[in-house]
Amino acid sequence: MSIFERCRRRPRLRGGSPGHATVLTALGLAVAGCATGEANEPEQTLQTLTAGRQTIVSSVEATGTVEPIRVIEVKSQAGGEVLQLPVELGDNVEQGTLLVRIDPRDVNNAFSQAQADLDVAEAQADVAGRQLERVEALHESDIVTSEELENAILSAANARAALVRATTNKELAEDKLDDVTLRAPITGTIVERTVEQGQVVTGTRDLTGGTVLMRMADLTEVQVRMLVDETDIGRLQPGLPADITVEAYPSRTFRGSVLKIEPQAVVEQNVTMFAVLTRISNEEDLLRPGMNADVEVVIGRQEDVLAVANSGIKSQQEAAQIVRALEIDADVNALLRDFQSQGRPEGAAEDGAAEGEEEAMIGGVPMSEFQSMSQEERMRVFQNMSDEERRRMMQQFRNQGGGGPGGGRGGPARRPDEPRPAFVFRYDANGLLDVKPVMIGLSDFDHTQIVRGLEEGEEIVAVPTSLIAQQEFLDRIRSRSGLPGIGGG
Numbered sequence: 001m002s003i004f005e006r007c008r009r010r011p012r013l014r015g016g017s018p019g020h021a022t023v024l025t026a027l028g029l030a031v032a033g034c035a036t037g038e039a040n041e042p043e044q045t046l047q048t049l050t051a052g053r054q055t056i057v058s059s060v061e062a063t064g065t066v067e068p069i070r071v072i073e074v075k076s077q078a079g080g081e082v083l084q085l086p087v088e089l090g091d092n093v094e095q096g097t098l099l100v101r102i103d104p105r106d107v108n109n110a111f112s113q114a115q116a117d118l119d120v121a122e123a124q125a126d127v128a129g130r131q132l133e134r135v136e137a138l139h140e141s142d143i144v145t146s147e148e149l150e151n152a153i154l155s156a157a158n159a160r161a162a163l164v165r166a167t168t169n170k171e172l173a174e175d176k177l178d179d180v181t182l183r184a185p186i187t188g189t190i191v192e193r194t195v196e197q198g199q200v201v202t203g204t205r206d207l208t209g210g211t212v213l214m215r216m217a218d219l220t221e222v223q224v225r226m227l228v229d230e231t232d233i234g235r236l237q238p239g240l241p242a243d244i245t246v247e248a249y250p251s252r253t254f255r256g257s258v259l260k261i262e263p264q265a266v267v268e269q270n271v272t273m274f275a276v277l278t279r280i281s282n283e284e285d286l287l288r289p290g291m292n293a294d295v296e297v298v299i300g301r302q303e304d305v306l307a308v309a310n311s312g313i314k315s316q317q318e319a320a321q322i323v324r325a326l327e328i329d330a331d332v333n334a335l336l337r338d339f340q341s342q343g344r345p346e347g348a349a350e351d352g353a354a355e356g357e358e359e360a361m362i363g364g365v366p367m368s369e370f371q372s373m374s375q376e377e378r379m380r381v382f383q384n385m386s387d388e389e390r391r392r393m394m395q396q397f398r399n400q401g402g403g404g405p406g407g408g409r410g411g412p413a414r415r416p417d418e419p420r421p422a423f424v425f426r427y428d429a430n431g432l433l434d435v436k437p438v439m440i441g442l443s444d445f446d447h448t449q450i451v452r453g454l455e456e457g458e459e460i461v462a463v464p465t466s467l468i469a470q471q472e473f474l475d476r477i478r479s480r481s482g483l484p485g486i487g488g489g
Helices: 003-008 032-036 105-140 146-179 316-326 332-342 367-371 375-383 387-399 465-478
Strands: 047-050 052-068 071-076 080-084 098-102 181-183 188-193 211-217 221-229 241-246 249-268 271-281 292-309 420-427 433-443 447-452 459-462
Touching: 047 292, 052 271, 052 433, 052 447, 071 098, 080 105, 098 211, 105 146, 146 181, 221 249, 221 292, 241 271, 271 292, 292 433, 316 332, 316 420, 316 433, 316 465, 332 420, 332 433, 420 459
Parallel strands: none
Antiparallel strands: 047 459, 052 221, 052 292, 071 211, 080 098, 098 181, 188 211, 221 271, 241 249, 241 292, 249 271, 292 447, 420 433, 433 447
């Protein structure tokens, strides 16, 4: 008896029938006989699971760092000695509070000089204007020449330009008077201070905006920046609740919510991840920037629902591979189509069509039937279609949020608890393995919700995917032509 044939059969039980196991507990041993070959006895059986009630919490966990949402730099555009520095690192200050006062002598002297220059410019402009009026009058009487008139016009223009420059310089000097007194731009906490009292700072008005004296942040609300693997990003969305714990308060859980998912990926050690920001209220001022945080984002929660262990759930592709490897007499695609049609309420419309409307067709195949086909079957249908039929098909999938004949991405994200088809294996009345479609919902690390297809207490068999590894390898070799001794060509 081959390895695959032995794994299809329920072993003969010795010593009477076994009692019921607890919910989701294995009734048999691991499949040593199915994984290692003929040496083991067939009494070693596949693991049997029982459907029972469970509370399922689906979540994404990651670690991150607490950081302020917004940091404000307090800069000085005035140079001089720091005379007053009334705030310390970590102080909470109100908006408008005095933070730094710089020696004002240089800016006061500059302001006085600018005021004096303005007075001179105003006098020169007044004198030049009156001189121009006299020269114009004398020119009308032919007492002065045209050249003398032109010189007077130029002198008056220069005087007006000097007045404008002096006015501007005076305004700039007046603005610098305010630069020596720096006040808090927001209500927040001093998170960094780069100067001390008595230190001399250099003033600047270039593109840097001045010398940074300190940084402030509003810590009444903070955020945790964490990196999440790309495989979990599709399950996250803004607004999902999050539980945050930090080492400083290990027995306390802080509540927050997902703020956003940054669009640019981060690659670390060949792993692609995305930064996810979680916002948390910090009214008690317990969370500080730089703290390490563990974040659990709750995707969904289902209380007291029918569930089985994840090892008993197989995708359509996995089920088809196992059926083919164990030579089970079943058509996975046909079973799924029948199962989906049985679960549709009487009189309800087919998937992809409104009630009372005819279901859309793809290459002569109903949309619902096409969606339950395997990848190979879909591609065969697709290859036999005309260009016009392909164009209409792609439009239909776009309208329904699908991804094309290969079942690709591009549509709206699926809800974690949205029912979707899967398969389980069980022993039939003759003790042979059989495949059965089910509808599953929310999953966590251990269990998967059964929406339809199983009853409480019903037993299924956890067929390990590794069981078909040998058969897959043989199939791939046989599919290659021209290899002597293999039987493929």
